[in-house]
Amino acid sequence: KQEVTQIPAALSVPEGENLVLNCSFTDSAIYNLQWFRQDPGKGLTSLLLIQSSQREQTSGRLNASLDKSSGRSTLYIAASQPGDSATYLCAVCTGGSEKLVFGKGTKLTVNP
Amino acid sequence: DVKVTQSSRYLVKRTGEKVFLECVQDMDHENMFWYRQDPGLGLRLIYFSYDVKMKEKGDIPEGYSVSREKKERFSLILESASTNQTSMYLCASSLSSRRGTNNEQFFGPGTRLTVL
Numbered sequence: 770k771q772e773v774t775q776i777p778a779a780l781s782v783p784e785g786e787n788l789v790l791n792c793s794f795t796d797s798a799i800y801n802l803q804w805f806r807q808d809p810g811k812g813l814t815s816l817l818l819i820q821s822s823q824r825e826q827t828s829g830r831l832n833a834s835l836d837k838s839s840g841r842s843t844l845y846i847a848a849s850q851p852g853d854s855a856t857y858l859c860a861v862c863t864g865g866s867e868k869l870v871f872g873k874g875t876k877l878t879v880n881p
Numbered sequence: 882d883v884k885v886t887q888s889s890r891y892l893v894k895r896t897g898e899k900v901f902l903e904c905v906q907d908m909d910h911e912n913m914f915w916y917r918q919d920p921g922l923g924l925r926l927i928y929f930s931y932d933v934k935m936k937e938k939g940d941i942p943e944g945y946s947v948s949r950e951k952k953e954r955f956s957l958i959l960e961s962a963s964t965n966q967t968s969m970y971l972c973a974s975s976l977s978s979r980r981g982t983n984n985e986q987f988f989g990p991g992t993r994l995t996v997l
């Protein structure tokens with residue numbers, strides 16, 4: 770059974786810092802991996818999706834990498850801003866399924 | 882842009898009431914999902930539908946049912962609401978991976994349900 774882990778559960782950084790959020794999964798037979806952002810009391814916003822054949826995806830200040838063989842993905846946020854404060858969730862879609870398995874998220878606080 | 886809408890942002894119901902949560906997507910997606918999100922437990926899949934009138938149980942289907950009569954609409958039904966169903970309910974949709982495209986999931990804004 771696929772399990773997704775995100776460490777740390779919470780992270781606090783000063784504004785301007787570059788940071789990395791981690792995601793690990795137990796079954797490397799994935800179809801894709803998706804990173805989401807969630808603001809308090811709101812739905813999830815899709816940030817990046819990496820297909821199993823890709824190594825990374827970039828969108829603005831965000832860069833997500835995927836290492837299937839080691840069961841890891843990272844989300845790199847450059848030059849963090851207070852507006853980046855949110856919970857970031859990682860989810861994997863296992864091959865042959867349409868469903869996502871979610872990690873419990875990393876709550877990021879960027880201090881001005 | 883994909884748009885997923887949910888019928889209510891906040892809902893308060895009494896124990897034993899029948900509750901309907903509605904979700905509509907406007908991008909002709911085959912797949913639709915209902916999740917609940919609780920502190921410390923993360924997102925858990927309740928039900929999944931991969932086509933009109935087709936459904937599949939998720940991880941926690943007990944106490945819930947679903948209906949998908951039209952492709953764009955997916956309803957979650959609490960037949961007799963209980964206090965342990967107080968939660969944030971999130972709907973999502975995606976294209977089918979059978980189309981050969983990525984099946985990126987898009988979420989609605991959520992419904993905060995309180996059962997008294």
